[in-house]
Amino acid sequence: MNKPDSASLSRLPQIEKLLQTEELQLWFPRLSRPLVTRLASETIDAIREEVRGGGAVPPIQTIIGAVADRCRQTAGRRIHHLINATGVMLHTNLGRAPISKTAWRSAEAVNTGFSNLEFDLQTGKRGKRKGIIPELLALLVGAEDALMVNNNAAAVFLILSALAKGREVIVSRGEQVQIGGGFRIPEILAQTGANMVEVGTTNITRLEDYTRAFSPDTAMVLTVHASNFRIRGFTARPGIRELAESLPEDVLLVVDQGSGTTTERIPGEHSVAHYLSSGADLVSFSGDKVLGGPQAGFIVGRRDLIRKLAEHPLNRVFRPGKTIYSLMEEALVARLNRDAEPPVEAVLNLSVEELRSRGQALLSDLPPGSVRLVESTVATGGGSAPDEQFPSLSVELLAERRPETLLEILRSGDPPVIGTIVEGRVRLNLATLLPGELESVAAAIRRLSGETT
Numbered sequence: 001m002n003k004p005d006s007a008s009l010s011r012l013p014q015i016e017k018l019l020q021t022e023e024l025q026l027w028f029p030r031l032s033r034p035l036v037t038r039l040a041s042e043t044i045d046a047i048r049e050e051v052r053g054g055g056a057v058p059p060i061q062t063i064i065g066a067v068a069d070r071c072r073q074t075a076g077r078r079i080h081h082l083i084n085a086t087g088v089m090l091h092t093n094l095g096r097a098p099i100s101k102t103a104w105r106s107a108e109a110v111n112t113g114f115s116n117l118e119f120d121l122q123t124g125k126r127g128k129r130k131g132i133i134p135e136l137l138a139l140l141v142g143a144e145d146a147l148m149v150n151n152n153a154a155a156v157f158l159i160l161s162a163l164a165k166g167r168e169v170i171v172s173r174g175e176q177v178q179i180g181g182g183f184r185i186p187e188i189l190a191q192t193g194a195n196m197v198e199v200g201t202t203n204i205t206r207l208e209d210y211t212r213a214f215s216p217d218t219a220m221v222l223t224v225h226a227s228n229f230r231i232r233g234f235t236a237r238p239g240i241r242e243l244a245e246s247l248p249e250d251v252l253l254v255v256d257q258g259s260g261t262t263t264e265r266i267p268g269e270h271s272v273a274h275y276l277s278s279g280a281d282l283v284s285f286s287g288d289k290v291l292g293g294p295q296a297g298f299i300v301g302r303r304d305l306i307r308k309l310a311e312h313p314l315n316r317v318f319r320p321g322k323t324i325y326s327l328m329e330e331a332l333v334a335r336l337n338r339d340a341e342p343p344v345e346a347v348l349n350l351s352v353e354e355l356r357s358r359g360q361a362l363l364s365d366l367p368p369g370s371v372r373l374v375e376s377t378v379a380t381g382g383g384s385a386p387d388e389q390f391p392s393l394s395v396e397l398l399a400e401r402r403p404e405t406l407l408e409i410l411r412s413g414d415p416p417v418i419g420t421i422v423e424g425r426v427r428l429n430l431a432t433l434l435p436g437e438l439e440s441v442a443a444a445i446r447r448l449s450g451e452t453t
């Protein structure tokens with residue numbers, strides 16, 4: 001191995017000199033000058049190590065190219081828009097519900113200026129951070145009162161901490177679930193200081209399992225919606241009404257409903273209103289799933305309990321900011337006026353004709369033989385109807401290349417397009433495309449087949 005001389009190390013370019021090149025300056029607006037500087041210096045450090053190990057100093061263009069690669073990879077990790085062609089409408093990895101453009105525009109002034117977030121315009125004094133969220137939710141789900149926090153995990157955590165700490169919470173063994181990354185019911189319970197009392201079995205939990213478990217220490221019964229799986233076959237669990245009617249006076253019935261479904265239109269899903277009218281004291285759910293709002297969690301139900309939750313110190317920890325308040329009020333008003341179709345409704349309302357016309361539009365925009373239309377299915381996602389698939393159409397890519405490679409190229413586009421592999425071929429599901437995205441999808445497919453027009 002050659003010992004590097006200080007002369008070759010000194011031929012490594014100065015960072016400043018690299019930063020003056022157009023190739024790297026291009027990345028300043030996306031990454032900031034200091035971050036590009038750091039990536040450049042990391043690249044030089046790596047090359048210096050190689051030169052110390054006997055390697056040659058690469059040409060300056062190669063070094064610039066290496067820094068630019070790092071910049072591109074880093075910029076790729078920035079949050080940015082992509083096209084969801086997965087066939088799962090509410091995908092936690094893909095940001096769940098898209099917010100309507102109308103809501104987004106209406107919320108602009110609040111967010112780019114000052115607002116009455118916690119200021120009472122009538123008295124000129126400090127006000128409550130809640131806007132008209134409780135009234136809107138009361139109308140939407142038939143609740144006495146409501147509280148909004150950062151997400152549904154926080155909602156469940158707040159309920160348990162404020163109302164069951166140091167006491168017993170009865171949970172069916174069939175509902176000790178994990179939802180997405182890191183939300184595990186037994187772990188959440190343990191963190192809040194509530195004592196979990198497990199009843200029933202994975203598939204069967206009967207009313208008597210609950211009633212036998214009641215003790216003077218029981219604070220609540222918690223039922224959790226199985227958001228991402230179904231147990232089929234020999235199964236049983238009591239209905240919410242049955243459970244509510246058998247509860248001792250001071251034991252609360254809390255339902256983690258999850259998806260935020262407000263209609264009875266999704267097969268296998270009960271609405272938040274259904275649980276409340278069946279006797280649940282509190283129901284919690286996410287704001288960015290079926291409801292179609294920004295990320296938030298809701299707790300709805302009895303006014304006395306909601307007040308207790310609102311006064312708990314953790315509520316301060318979990319409070320959302322003005323961006324969420326402004327967007328959520330817009331989303332809820334739109335839901336009540338039925339003048340915006342939230343994403344899940346859009347999927348349920350999709351007609352075969354609409355899907356076909358999307359497919360035809362795409363096909364007519366592409367070289368013959370590059371894709372074909374195939375029947376497929378779409379899922380609502382977001383913890384709703386985990387077992388249900390609705391009819392859809394997909395385009396299947398016919399290019400004779402590894403499907404993983406095709407998916408990778410699609411992901412590297414601008415905007416990236418996220419598809420799936422079914423039976424060895426890449427599919428792009430037409431049902432989860434949003435208005436105006438067909439053209440980008442066509443462009444992405446053309447890029448694959450080597451046509452750039």
Ligand SMILES: *Cc1c(COP(=O)(O)O)cnc(C)c1O
Pocket residue numbers: 151152153154179183224225226227256257258259285286287296297382383
């Ligand atoms: C989605 C979901 C959660 C977690 O909600 P986040 O809003 O993601 O915190 C909790 N419980 C159920 C039943 C869910 O479906």
